[in-house]
Amino acid sequence: LAKTTQPISMDSYEGQEVNITCSHNNIATNDYITWYQQFPSQGPRFIIQGYKTKVTNEVASLFIPADRKSSTLSLPRVSLSDTAVYYCLVGDQPSGGYNKLIFGAGTRLAVHP
Amino acid sequence: KAGVTQTPRYLIKTRGQQVTLSCSPISGHRSVSWYQQTPGQGLQFLFEYFSETQRNKGNFPGRFSGRQFSNSRSEMNVSTLELGDSALYLCASSLGPGQGAIRGNSPLHFGNGTRLTVT
Numbered sequence: 357l358a359k360t361t362q363p364i365s366m367d368s369y370e371g372q373e374v375n376i377t378c379s380h381n382n383i384a385t386n387d388y389i390t391w392y393q394q395f396p397s398q399g400p401r402f403i404i405q406g407y408k409t410k411v412t413n414e415v416a417s418l419f420i421p422a423d424r425k426s427s428t429l430s431l432p433r434v435s436l437s438d439t440a441v442y443y444c445l446v447g448d449q450p451s452g453g454y455n456k457l458i459f460g461a462g463t464r465l466a467v468h469p
Numbered sequence: 470k471a472g473v474t475q476t477p478r479y480l481i482k483t484r485g486q487q488v489t490l491s492c493s494p495i496s497g498h499r500s501v502s503w504y505q506q507t508p509g510q511g512l513q514f515l516f517e518y519f520s521e522t523q524r525n526k527g528n529f530p531g532r533f534s535g536r537q538f539s540n541s542r543s544e545m546n547v548s549t550l551e552l553g554d555s556a557l558y559l560c561a562s563s564l565g566p567g568q569g570a571i572r573g574n575s576p577l578h579f580g581n582g583t584r585l586t587v588t
Contacts, residue, residue: 390576399473399559399579400512443512445577456527457502459512 360444360460367466374431376463378444381425387447389420389427394441394462403442404429431465439467471496473562473580481586487548490583494541494562500524501543502577503535506557515558518543519566550587557582 361379368374380389388407392400404411406418406427417430431438444460474493482488494501502517502525514527518537535545541562547554561577 392577392579397581399561399581400577401579402576405576456525457514459504459514461511 360446360458362442362444362460362463364461365464365466367468368434369468370435371433374434374438374465374467375428376431376442376465377426377428378460379426380444380446380458380460382448383424383446384448389418389424390445391416391418391427391429392443392445392459394443400443434465434467436467436469438465440465473560473578475558475560475580475583477583478581479584479586481588482550483588484550484552486550487546488550488585490545490547490558490560490585492543492545492560492562492580494543494560495578498562498564498578499541500563500566500575501537501541502561502563503543503545504559504561505529506559506582507555512559515545517566524566547585552587555585555587557584 388405390405391403393403394400404413404416404418406420408420411418419428441462441464443462446458448456448458473495476491480488492501500519503515505513505515515529515533516523516535517525521537532548537543559579559582561579563575563577565575
C-alpha cells in the first residue's frame, strides 16, 4: 500500500524560497506525482505535476529524483497569500486494474511578513 | 468555464438520518470522484465514477454510496449517519478516468465541498 509522508507544518517569511518534500516509497511505476494547494473552506487546487527530474510552471517547481521515492515542491519567493495546506498525491499499486488515489497528510505552510 | 459545483455548502443532520450530496462537474468532464476530509484522517478517497459506472472504491463502509447520471452529475448518499461522519465532503472532476489524475493527463478539479455536521 502506497504511503506518503510530509512534514506537518512549515514556517517561512515573505520573499523566501520554500521547499516541501513528500516521501512516497511505493509509488506505482507509471504514475505521476501531483501537488495541490488548499485554502480554508475551499477545495484543493492543482499546482503542478511531474513524473521524473524537474518540472517548472509559473507558480512552482517540482523535483523528482531518479528513484522516485520522494518529490520536492519548490515555491520561489513566497508571499502571504501562499499560506495554505499543501498535499502531494500519488497512486497506489493497481488492484483490479485501478489505482486508489493517496493524498499525503498535508503540510501547513505559514508565511510571515 | 464554470468550476465544480457542490450543493449544499452546509448540512446539519442527526444520528441515524441519511443525507444526499450533489456534485456538478466541469462541463465536458466525465469522471467524478468523492473524498472525505477530516482533521484526523486528512483527505480520504471514497469512490470514483466514470461514464455512470463506479470504477474504484476506497475503504469506507457500505453506508456510503454514490451514483452518476448521464450528464455526469453525481450524488453521494450516506445512510444511518454516525457522529464520525461529520466532515467536509469534496468532489472532484476530471476529463478522463480518475487514473488520468496520476497519469499526467487529467488533473483533478475540486469543488469547495459540503460541510456535514452530524449531531
